[in-house]
Amino acid sequence: MKCGIDEYEASTRLHLLVKDVHNLPEGLRIVVNFDKHHAVIGEAARLLAGARIFFKVSDNLAKRFLLQSLGKKWREHRIKLWNDFxxxxxxxxxxxxxxxxxxxxxxxxxxxxxxxxxxxxxxxxxxxxxxxxQIIPHTSGAKSIARRMAELVIN
Known part of the structure; x- marks a missing residue:
């Protein structure tokens, strides 16, 4: 269950899949929460591929997160380019x-x-x-450590 917010900042509960992000009604955004370490947490973290996102933090924190995310994607793209060509x-x-x-x-x-x-x-x-x-394999899947920690605190 995700939280959405409209242009008047009224909250609503949403049941979304990643493919639904691009089909949101006009003016409706997905709320993205951050933990105290400024990492994305909650269900909205997996929907960040969508364009209609509302960050419930300062602009500087949102900018930092987006730049880190873009940097990671760019590094992965460079590796793929090199391997392909x-x-x-x-x-x-x-x-x-x-x-x-x-x-x-x-x-x-x-x-x-x-x-x-x-x-x-x-x-x-x-x-x-x-x-x-490295002898210990990565087994946590696609979910970030911040999201896992936030779930442990909630449960």
Missing amino acids: YDPRLSKTEIINNAPEDIAPDQWALFVEYRLKLETQKLCKRNQEIRQK
Whole structure:
């Protein structure tokens, strides 16, 4: 059960799936709550893919959360781009010439230069080795630690 708020800040209870977020009535927003550590909690946390969100915190906290979320998504996208377009059998020039259609050639060239730098490759290899040494697997699923802690406090 989620809480919604209209343009007059009147609250209402909502039963939504993620796909329903884009079909909300005009003016209705989903309330997003944060814990004392400024992490998103509650049922609305999984609906943040939608565009009609009302943050019950200051603008600075909402901005911080959104920038962190965008940063994470950008990092994941960069990794996917590299995995999709990098071929170790190709030369640097060939990789640069094989730029994705939606990325400017000069930006792709800078990205390839960065990824092929010796320091970057050493860092990636070091991080890979560190990840392999982790003996406790991540088993908490998609739910954030903040949401799990908030549920424990409530129950």
